Amino acid sequence: MRSFEEWTSDMEKKVETKIKEKRKERNNMKNKYMKLGAVAACLVLVIGAAAVIPYVANRNESANLPETTVAATDPAQTGDAVGGGELKCKVHYLYHNFAGSLIDYVGQDKFDEWLESVSETEDLSEDCPCNANIKNFIDYFDIPYEVFVVKGNLTGHLEYDPEILYFGTEEEIEAHFRDFEKFAKDYIITEHLLKLGFNLEEKYADKLTEYADRTVRFSIPELVVYGGITKDELIKAIDEVSENIYEKFGEVYTFDYDIDGLYPDGVATLYDAYAKDDESVYDRVSRLDALFCGLIE
Amino acid sequence: MIRSDRGGELLERFKNGDSDALRELIELYGASLTLFIQRYVNNMSIAEELTADTFCEIAVxxxxxxxxxxxxxxxxxxxxxxxxxxxxxxxxxxxxPIEDVAYELCETRQLEEWVVKDEQQRELMTVLNELTEDYRSVLYLLYFEELSYEQIGRILKKNVKQIKNLAYRARLALKGELERRGFVYEEL
Structure with missing residues (x-):
C-alpha cells in the first residue's frame, strides 16, 4: 500500500511525463502548421496563377454508378483554411475553417493553444469529431459580431450566414453548416489530387534534387520528365487517388488525364517542347497541368 | 477533508517557474480529483491517468x-x-478480473482515507457509490468538496436551478439508501 507521499510522487512523475509528451506534440504540431502554411502558399500561387484549374474532370467509370460531375473547388478561395491538417470531419467543411484575419485578430499563439486544447477532446468515432469549429472559436475568443463579419471577410467566398452562427440555435447552426457537404466533397477531391503531385514529388525527391530551389510544386508533366515517373507508376498513383475518394464518398471518380499524351516517344523532349521562355514558373506549372488534364492543346 | 482552495496562487507560482508548485497542486487536489473521476470510470488506474491528464492540461x-x-x-x-x-x-x-476488483477497492479506500478523515463521512461516501452517476457527482461535490451550487453547475454543465433539483432528488435517493442500510438519516 502506497503512502500519500508515494502516491503524490507517482502522480507527479506521471504528470511530468505527460507534460513532456504534450510539449513535444505541440512542437510537432507547430511544425505541421508551418508546413501546411507553406503548402497553402504554394496552392495559392499555383492555382491562383492559373485563374481556373479544373484539375478534375471526371466521368463515370462504372455503368452501375450514376454519373457525377465534380467541379474542382479552389482551396485558395476558401479562406485561410487551417483545420488541423487532414479534415477529419465527414459532414462539415467551412465549420472548421478559420480566416487568417481572424487568427491574426486573436493572435497566432493563442489560436494554436486553443486548437491544441480542443483537439484533445476529439472523438474520432463521431461524424464530426473536430471541436475546432468556428462556433467554438467565436465563443472561446468572445469575438464580437461586427468584428467577425469584417475580419471573417464574409462578403466573399465564405457564404454561410453569420447571423445563424451568432443568433441561431445549435440545431440551426448544425443544419446550416451541413449544407456545405458538397463543398467539402469538392475540396477533399481537389486536396487528394494535389496530394498526388506532392506524393510523387516526395517519391522522386532524389531525382529532383537539382531543382530544390523550386518554390512551387512540380506539375505532373514536369514530374514525368524530371522525375522519370513511368506510365504504370503514374496510373497507379492516380488510381490510389480514386480509391481514396471512393472510400470517402462511395463514388467513383476517374480523371480525364491525357496520360498517353504524356508518354510519346522521346518523352525527355516533352517539357522543352511545351516550355515557353517568357512565362513564369507558376504559369508554366498551371499550364502544363491543364495540358495534362487535356484542357488545352 | 480538503477545504482549502489556494490553487490559483500555486498556479501563479508554477507559471513563474516554481517547480514545487506542481507537486503542491497535486497534493492539494490529486486524491480528490482521482476519487471524483474514479466514480465515473470505475477503474483506479484509468482515474489516475485522467487525473494526470487534468494536471497536465493546466500545466501546459x-x-x-x-x-x-x-x-x-x-x-x-x-x-x-x-x-x-x-x-x-x-x-x-x-x-x-476479480483481482482487479480487489485492487480497486483497496486503492479507493486508501484515497478515501486521505481525502475524508471522518469515519462517518467515509461511510457516507461508500453509500454514495450506490447512487446513479448524476446523484453521486452532485452529492460528492456538495458535501465532500464543499462546492457551491454555482460551482457544481459549472462542472456538471447545468444551471443552478437544475443543480438544486438534482441535489434534492439525490438527497432523497441517499436517504432511501441509508435507511435501507439501517442508518438514521439526518438532514444533510
Whole structure:
C-alpha cells in the first residue's frame, strides 16, 4: 500500500511525463502548421496563377454508378483554411475553417493553444469529431459580431450566414453548416489530387534534387520528365487517388488525364517542347497541368 | 477533508517557474480529483491517468484558466470532461478480473482515507457509490468538496436551478439508501 507521499510522487512523475509528451506534440504540431502554411502558399500561387484549374474532370467509370460531375473547388478561395491538417470531419467543411484575419485578430499563439486544447477532446468515432469549429472559436475568443463579419471577410467566398452562427440555435447552426457537404466533397477531391503531385514529388525527391530551389510544386508533366515517373507508376498513383475518394464518398471518380499524351516517344523532349521562355514558373506549372488534364492543346 | 482552495496562487507560482508548485497542486487536489473521476470510470488506474491528464492540461496551458471560477472548480470541470470523453470512447463492456476488483477497492479506500478523515463521512461516501452517476457527482461535490451550487453547475454543465433539483432528488435517493442500510438519516 502506497503512502500519500508515494502516491503524490507517482502522480507527479506521471504528470511530468505527460507534460513532456504534450510539449513535444505541440512542437510537432507547430511544425505541421508551418508546413501546411507553406503548402497553402504554394496552392495559392499555383492555382491562383492559373485563374481556373479544373484539375478534375471526371466521368463515370462504372455503368452501375450514376454519373457525377465534380467541379474542382479552389482551396485558395476558401479562406485561410487551417483545420488541423487532414479534415477529419465527414459532414462539415467551412465549420472548421478559420480566416487568417481572424487568427491574426486573436493572435497566432493563442489560436494554436486553443486548437491544441480542443483537439484533445476529439472523438474520432463521431461524424464530426473536430471541436475546432468556428462556433467554438467565436465563443472561446468572445469575438464580437461586427468584428467577425469584417475580419471573417464574409462578403466573399465564405457564404454561410453569420447571423445563424451568432443568433441561431445549435440545431440551426448544425443544419446550416451541413449544407456545405458538397463543398467539402469538392475540396477533399481537389486536396487528394494535389496530394498526388506532392506524393510523387516526395517519391522522386532524389531525382529532383537539382531543382530544390523550386518554390512551387512540380506539375505532373514536369514530374514525368524530371522525375522519370513511368506510365504504370503514374496510373497507379492516380488510381490510389480514386480509391481514396471512393472510400470517402462511395463514388467513383476517374480523371480525364491525357496520360498517353504524356508518354510519346522521346518523352525527355516533352517539357522543352511545351516550355515557353517568357512565362513564369507558376504559369508554366498551371499550364502544363491543364495540358495534362487535356484542357488545352 | 480538503477545504482549502489556494490553487490559483500555486498556479501563479508554477507559471513563474516554481517547480514545487506542481507537486503542491497535486497534493492539494490529486486524491480528490482521482476519487471524483474514479466514480465515473470505475477503474483506479484509468482515474489516475485522467487525473494526470487534468494536471497536465493546466500545466501546459495555464492561460486557459481564466479565473472565471476557482482553480478547484476549473480542475474538476476538466476532470469531468476527461472522464466523459473516456466513457464515450469506451462503448464496449469490459470484463474486470476479480483481482482487479480487489485492487480497486483497496486503492479507493486508501484515497478515501486521505481525502475524508471522518469515519462517518467515509461511510457516507461508500453509500454514495450506490447512487446513479448524476446523484453521486452532485452529492460528492456538495458535501465532500464543499462546492457551491454555482460551482457544481459549472462542472456538471447545468444551471443552478437544475443543480438544486438534482441535489434534492439525490438527497432523497441517499436517504432511501441509508435507511435501507439501517442508518438514521439526518438532514444533510
Amino acid at each position: 496551458n495555464p492561460s486557459k484558466y481564466r479565473r472565471e471560477a476557482s482553480l478547484k472548480t476549473y480542475l474538476f470541470t476538466v476532470a469531468k470532461n476527461k472522464a466523459a470523453d473516456y466513457l464515450k470512447k469506451q462503448r464496449k463492456y469490459k470484463y474486470v
